[in-house]
Amino acid sequence: xxxxxxxxxxxxxxxxxxxxxxxxxxxxxxxxxxxxxxxxxxxxxxxxxxxxxxxxxxxxxxxxxxxxxxxxxxxxxxxxxxxxxxxxxxxxxxxxxxxxxxxxxxxxxxxxxxxxxxxxxxxxxxxxxxxxxxxxxx
Amino acid sequence: xxxxxxxxxxxxxxxxxxxxxxxxxxxxxxxxxxxxxxxxxxxxxxxxxxxxxxxxxxxxxxxxxxxxxxxxxxxxxxxxxxxxxx
Numbered sequence: 001x002x003x004x005x006x007x008x009x010x011x012x013x014x015x016x017x018x019x020x021x022x023x024x025x026x027x028x029x030x031x032x033x034x035x036x037x038x039x040x041x042x043x044x045x046x047x048x049x050x051x052x053x054x055x056x057x058x059x060x061x062x063x064x065x066x067x068x069x070x071x072x073x074x075x076x077x078x079x080x081x082x083x084x085x086x087x088x089x090x091x092x093x094x095x096x097x098x099x100x101x102x103x104x105x106x107x108x109x110x111x112x113x114x115x116x117x118x119x120x121x122x123x124x125x126x127x128x129x130x131x132x133x134x135x136x137x138x
Numbered sequence: 139x140x141x142x143x144x145x146x147x148x149x150x151x152x153x154x155x156x157x158x159x160x161x162x163x164x165x166x167x168x169x170x171x172x173x174x175x176x177x178x179x180x181x182x183x184x185x186x187x188x189x190x191x192x193x194x195x196x197x198x199x200x201x202x203x204x205x206x207x208x209x210x211x212x213x214x215x216x217x218x219x220x221x222x223x224x
Contacts, residue, residue: 005203016196016200016201017193017196017197020189020192020193020196021193023189023192023193024186024189024190024192024193026189027184027185027186027188027189028185028186028189031184031185033185063220063221064220064222065220065221065222067140069140072140072141082141082142082143082144083143083182085141086141086143086144086181086182087185090185090186
């Protein structure tokens with residue numbers, strides 16, 4: 001089994017991803033859109049969501065496959081344009097993706113710390129066994 | 139695809155591209171093509187499709203300790219957990 005990669009190791013591919021992620025965020029959240037940039041930013045955090053969007057945001061965040069035609073029609077009926085729904089959906093998805101990525105990297109950090117601790121533990125155990133042998137000789 | 143504007147495309151080159159794919163799909167017997175992800179990426183590409191494709195390409199095909207096959211497998215697994223076919 002290969003070693004767990006270090007999520008904090010600053011090597012080229014990671015920088016490549018970070019740079020592209022930022023460009024995606026800029027395009028989606030900070031470009032001029034049909035939905036106010038403040039609303040798009042709120043949608044990525046999942047907090048302070050304007051009411052007609054709340055149910056839709058929750059569905060897209062937790063289980064996007066449960067979204068139905070009715071959900072989209074409800075937003076159209078509430079006065080949101082197709083472009084606004086398009087922007088809202090992608091903003092919510094970006095936020096959900098970011099939280100999952102963070103959780104994954106955090107799990108990786110914890111796992112690496114765990115394996116580092118168990119290696120030290122194993123070394124100590126070996127050391128202790130070695131000492132026992134020395135005592136036996138004496 | 140639930141948003142008609144995204145389904146048919148907004149700009150002429152994209153409409154033409156989607157229609158062509160639809161026609162080819164009909165001929166080849168796959169009425170579901172083009173996939174919705176393609177429609178999403180082609181709709182207002184400066185907002186999402188272009189930077190998203192750029193990121194996805196770096197992740198799946200760029201330099202990495204993981205092979206292309208391994209990365210595709212990760213993506214497939216995650217999509218499966220999300221009940222997504224892509």
